[in-house]
Each structure stands twice: as structure tokens, then as C-alpha cells.
Amino acid sequence: MAEAIGHGDTLYVQKGPPTLAEMSGPDVQEALKHSDVVLIPFGAIEDHGAHLPLGTDCMEAREICRRTAVRLAELDCPVVIAPVIPFGTSSFHLGFPGTISISSHTLVTLTKEVCLSLYRGGFRSFVFIHGHDGNLASMMVAAQEVVDATLDATAVVLNWMVALSKVYHTIQISKKGESHGGEGETARILVTHPELVHPERGIPYHLQPEVLRKIQSPEHMKTGGGIYYGVRSYKDLTPYGHIGDPTLALADTGEKGYAVIVDWLSSVIKRDFFDERGSRV
Template identity: 35%
Template sequence: MNTLRLAELTTEDAERAVTASPLVLLPAGAFEQHGPGLPLSTDLVRADRIAELVAAELDGRALLGPSLPVGVSPHHLAFAGTVSLTTTTFAAVVREYVESLHRHGWRKILVVNGHGGNNASLSTVAQDLLVTHPDLGFAWTPLTPLASDVVADMDVSEVHGHSGEAETAQLRRLAPELVHEKRLVPGTTRRAELDSLGTLSRQAAITFPVTYDRLSRNGVLGDPRRAAAGHGKSLVDAIVARIAGFAEEWLAS
């Protein structure tokens, strides 16, 4: 049995874990389209397995709390199967997970977030907690942006991102059984394929979201077939190492 998951512990185990494992990792995913080759749960699977690897790395000082299987995905709702929470409901769920854990004595909580659409809501929770729970530390981390140097070394398409090279590489590494290898096909790969609003939405500094049906016919940005064998390992290793490094410093603080 996996003793790193709070879900699988008994209440007596949990009582000991408050002291022994003072850091709780909350895997946050999404339930949204990932193109023709990846499953709807891609983001949760990545977050969950990376959280597990981080917890293993920390050797018992961290454990996985309850997960967030559905995230904030309004931009993907035009694609069948996408299930989305509103920003305020997602934030409420995170806040209430945190409040329960805080009640039992945990003071360090890190959301391991596999879905960019959750970023803003997670930050609002972090802000609200500064006032309501001043004795609590709350942080959240994305996945792929932690390894942007690794992505830079991959031969990615001009346009790449959602369900593209880096994400597919991670899922192949973490859950190859969920990847439909034969259905992997490129989505939008060149800037010239984007219309003017789509181009504007991908500016670096200015936030201007558009829905994904405008960005890509099949929901994919980039070419998932271009991820060479070792990329998944490099990405996952880098992400795990960086989260674990952060956690080590936090636990030592």
C-alpha cells in the first residue's frame, strides 16, 4: 500500500502524519480536451504522478492530500467531454481542503498544479489565506514552466503548448497506457495559422484569453509526435527535482 497518500491512510495514521509529514501536496488537474490522442484527465494524471514522485523524493516528510480532478476550463468547453468549474467554485474547494487540513494541524500546503487554467484561482486563494489563516503557508506550482529550459532544448513547433510536444512527452513518461500513440496528430503549429485574435492572445505580457476552438481545429497546439524518447524523462526529472528542492527548503525553514 502506498503510504504517501492520505486517502489510503486511516485516521490514526493521519494523526501521526501531521507531525511526520508536515507538508501536504494537493494534485490539481483538469477534465478537459487534450486533442485526439490524450485523455481528458491528462492534467490530473501528470499532477498526481509528479506529486507522488516528489513525495517519494522527500522520503516521508510530505504526502498527497485529496486531489482536484476538475479545474477551471472555460476555454475548452467547445470540445466534448470538457467539464469545468467556475473560478469561484474551484477556489472554494481548494480553500475548504486547506481549512480542514489546517484544523488537523498541517501548516504547509503545496498545490501541484497540472493545468494553467487553475493558476489565477489558486493565486486568489493564496491571497485570501494571508488574511484568514496567517499561520499557514500555502504555495502552488505549475509543472511544465518549471522545466522551460528543458523545453527550450526540445525541437518544438513554432506554436506549441496545450497537448503538444512537452505535455505529450510527460504523459508518455508518466502514464504511457493513457496515450493513444496512433491518434497523435499535429494541431496548430505555425503562427501563420492563427487569426489576429489568436495571435494577440499569445502575447507574452498581456493577458487576453480566447477559447481554444479559435486557436486550433483539433484542440492541439504543436505536434505531439515530435517528442523524442528522452524528453519525457528529462521534463519529469527536472520538474520533480525543482519541486522537491523547493519543498526541502520550506521544510527546513
């Protein structure tokens, strides 16, 4: 059971490698001698139920990029990690207090300006990685705008949910529909930020299949299907803010999920930014 966190307590421990925010200018200059690839994690500040922090998506995006960068370094494909973009398009969670949502237009503009700043410094390859699938549409628009605004930049959006959803039934305990703030997401935060997870507050809450299908199913665009429904309000879907059974979450399940995600991301980045195009510098 997580205790209340007081002033002066350590909130959590963050492992390296550092992101740009923790590097010095000369550190970046040195890194650019070896690679012009930067991973940009996209997070959100949005309700995930009583058992998870609002920054869950930021934490996941940071950890996914961190583990992917470590794997790529082992493969002799070095990359730099940008700071997490903390705000996303989370309008449908605004019924829950603490949620912060920016418009898709703002997210596109913010992303473009972040990338063009990094471009000025020498980065040419921008890899967008989400912790919140609600950002995906804006990320795709931003990727195109970054490419349009430059002569030689590459920008790609990598949606790991497609890879994970194909095998998730083999690593999760639940046999029901797990979604936002459910078993899988809680398990991933248990890996990195157990101090911030409150399992004792977790309440199993599942949607009827015909309702869940519209936000999470193999048919959904975010997991490789061809259907996308706009979402009005999570408050209408779930009184608790999450969907699924967080009480089933185990750190081991989270580790297995991260392994699938990192295998896929690192193989695509290696292939598209290192093998096929040779050294990017």
C-alpha cells in the same frame, strides 16, 4: 498502438506513495508527527486532442506531486500528498465535448475549504502544484485566502512551467511551438499512462507565431513573462484540441521533463518549508 479498453481491463497502474485518499486516519496521524506539509495537486478535465485522455492534467499533477514527495523523502523532508482536485477553470476548452469547467470563484472556494479541513487536522503548510496552468490565477487567490483565514498557515503556489520552459528546447525534439497536448505533455503521459495514449491519432498542428505568442511564449506570465491574454476558445485556435506535434513524443522526453520539474519543486519546498523554517512540527 493503444487498443480499445474494455470492461474488466486494467486501465493503468498507479505507483505510490499513497495520497490521502489511500491512507487511513492513523496513517495521517503518524505522518503529521513528522511534517505538516501537504502537496495539493490541481488538475482539470478538459480536451487534449484525440490522442490524450481528458484527465491528462490530473495525471500530470498527481505524478509531479508523487515524484516530488519521493524526492523530498530522500532528502529527509517528508510531505503528504492530497488527492487531486479534479476540476479546474477550463472554460476555453468547453467547445470540445467531455470538458468540465468550474468557475474561478468555485475553485477558490473549493481549495479554501479543502485546506481549512486539512488545517483542522493539523496541516499548516499548503503547497499548490498545478497540472493545468489555467488554474494558476485561482490558486494564487486561494493561497491568499487560506493565509487570511488562519493565524499560522502558509500557502504557496509553485509554477514549474517557468523552470521547464527555460530548458525545454534542450530536451524536446520539435523545433516548433509545442503547447497544450503537444510533444511535451504527451511525452509526460507516455511515462505514466501509456495505455491511455493513442499516438496513431496524433496530428501535428502548429499555430502561427503571432498567435502562439499570446498563449505560450517566454513573454507569457505562465512562463515567467509579464503578459497575459484571456483565452476565449481553443476551438478557434485549433480544430483538433491540441497544439503541437504529439507524434514526436517519447517517454524518455517525458522523464527528462519530470526530472526538471521535480528538481525545481523539491529544492524550493526543501528550502522554504524545511531548511529556513526548521522542522515544521
